[in-house]
Amino acid sequence: MRKIPFNKPYVGQKEIEGIHGAILKGHVSGNGYYTKICHDFFREKWGFGKCLLTTSCTDALEMCALLLNIKSGDEVIVPSYTFVSTALAFVRQGAKIVFADSRSDHPGIDEDRIESLITPNTKAIVPVHYAGVPCDMAKIMAIAEKHGIVVVEEAAQGINAYHNESAVGSMGHLAVFSFHETKNLHCGEGGLLVLNDANYVDRAEIMWEKGTNRAKFFRGEVDKYTWVDLGSSFLPSDMLAGFLYGQLQELELIQRRRLEIWNWYFEKIDKYLEDFSFQKPTIPSYAKHNAHMFYLVCSSGAERSKLIEHLRRKGIHAVFHYMALHDSPFHKQGLAEEGIAEGSSLRNCLRYQDCLVRLPLYFELDLEYLDQLFLG
Numbered sequence: 001m002r003k004i005p006f007n008k009p010y011v012g013q014k015e016i017e018g019i020h021g022a023i024l025k026g027h028v029s030g031n032g033y034y035t036k037i038c039h040d041f042f043r044e045k046w047g048f049g050k051c052l053l054t055t056s057c058t059d060a061l062e063m064c065a066l067l068l069n070i071k072s073g074d075e076v077i078v079p080s081y082t083f084v085s086t087a088l089a090f091v092r093q094g095a096k097i098v099f100a101d102s103r104s105d106h107p108g109i110d111e112d113r114i115e116s117l118i119t120p121n122t123k124a125i126v127p128v129h130y131a132g133v134p135c136d137m138a139k140i141m142a143i144a145e146k147h148g149i150v151v152v153e154e155a156a157q158g159i160n161a162y163h164n165e166s167a168v169g170s171m172g173h174l175a176v177f178s179f180h181e182t183k184n185l186h187c188g189e190g191g192l193l194v195l196n197d198a199n200y201v202d203r204a205e206i207m208w209e210k211g212t213n214r215a216k217f218f219r220g221e222v223d224k225y226t227w228v229d230l231g232s233s234f235l236p237s238d239m240l241a242g243f244l245y246g247q248l249q250e251l252e253l254i255q256r257r258r259l260e261i262w263n264w265y266f267e268k269i270d271k272y273l274e275d276f277s278f279q280k281p282t283i284p285s286y287a288k289h290n291a292h293m294f295y296l297v298c299s300s301g302a303e304r305s306k307l308i309e310h311l312r313r314k315g316i317h318a319v320f321h322y323m324a325l326h327d328s329p330f331h332k333q334g335l336a337e338e339g340i341a342e343g344s345s346l347r348n349c350l351r352y353q354d355c356l357v358r359l360p361l362y363f364e365l366d367l368e369y370l371d372q373l374f375l376g
């Protein structure tokens with residue numbers, strides 16, 4: 001029996017041409033021809049501000065923490081139901097993470113409960129567009145503006161999703177994306193930092209280039225190239241940018257297929273899993289999601305285990321993921337060291353941790369064969 005894996009990264013011919021192109025141009029380090037045309041593509045297609053490709057979304061988040069001068073005593077509001085990197089980048093700069101719960105109808109951050117978490121030390125809110133379903137950015141930006149707080153859109157999963165007419169990543173002061181092979185568009189490992197607030201652009205360019213003013217030097221704006229700020233080596237090779245540019249050219253094709261699969265699950269899954277008790281995803285009315293993920297929320301943890309085992313016997317690999325960050329060994333150890341009592345239980349987040357299951361969703365997924373497996 002041929003099995004259905006959970007994921008298979010899509011690679012077309014244009015990706016290979018992009019890598020080859022970067023080699024032929026003779027510039028294979030960062031910030032070459034393909035990096036620039038990727039940046040142009042992002043700005044034109046999604047209305048982003050200044051763009052800087054990075055080696056990962058984690059790196060782009062670390063750049064945000066540096067840009068915001070996050071230091072010990074600062075607080076950053078992050079959903080607990082997310083990948084480690086969302087919190088880790090800020091913790092590395094000494095921030096205290098204030099974990100927010102998910103919505104009851106969606107794993108994304110509960111926008112209505114953000115304001116109660118704000119204190120005079122709050123520096124940033126980092127909403128995660130979970131499953132490529134946008135958070136209510138209108139609400140979040142209004143809260144941030146009222147309190148003078150920066151918003152970093154954590155859009156690792158959010159490329160090509162929209163909040164009404166605005167692309168995810170075009171609304172926050174800063175935004176980050178991932179091009180890891182598990183995402184809709186990828187280059188193996190890669191990321192993007194978007195600077196919609198122009199005040200951050202000069203420093204971000206410097207941090208991107210190891211704390212030097214190399215970019216200004218090459219533009220002829222300064223006559224020496226020297227060490228001027230903090231930074232690191234955040235640029236990906238232009239070969240990876242060439243690969244990514246291949247994916248960008250195939251964006252419509254990739255997205256059309258993913259949406260087709262997502263809709264197929266949404267329509268058929270009740271019938272295929274009629275012996276199980278679960279809820280399907282809810283999409284808010286303002287949201288155009290990007291079919292990053294198809295998940296079910298089972299009625300209990302035991303029900304989820306039964307469902308995963310049922311699918312495994314049919315040759316279908318379903319998985320679950322995030323363990324609530326507020327409940328993680330690392331976070332609890334930090335609290336214990338500081339003698340702080342553990343906070344609230346974040347009920348919705350724990351429910352997704354225990355009950356959410358993800359079904360296979362990738363470009364080459366064979367729906368006719370999957371049909372047979374479900375019915376067989």
Ligand SMILES: *Cc1c(COP(=O)(O)O)cnc(C)c1O
Nearest residue numbers: 056057058083085156178179180
């Ligand atoms: C994938 C993912 C990341 C990490 O992305 P990298 O590019 O691997 O650093 C961060 N946050 C979320 C929500 C993700 O899904």
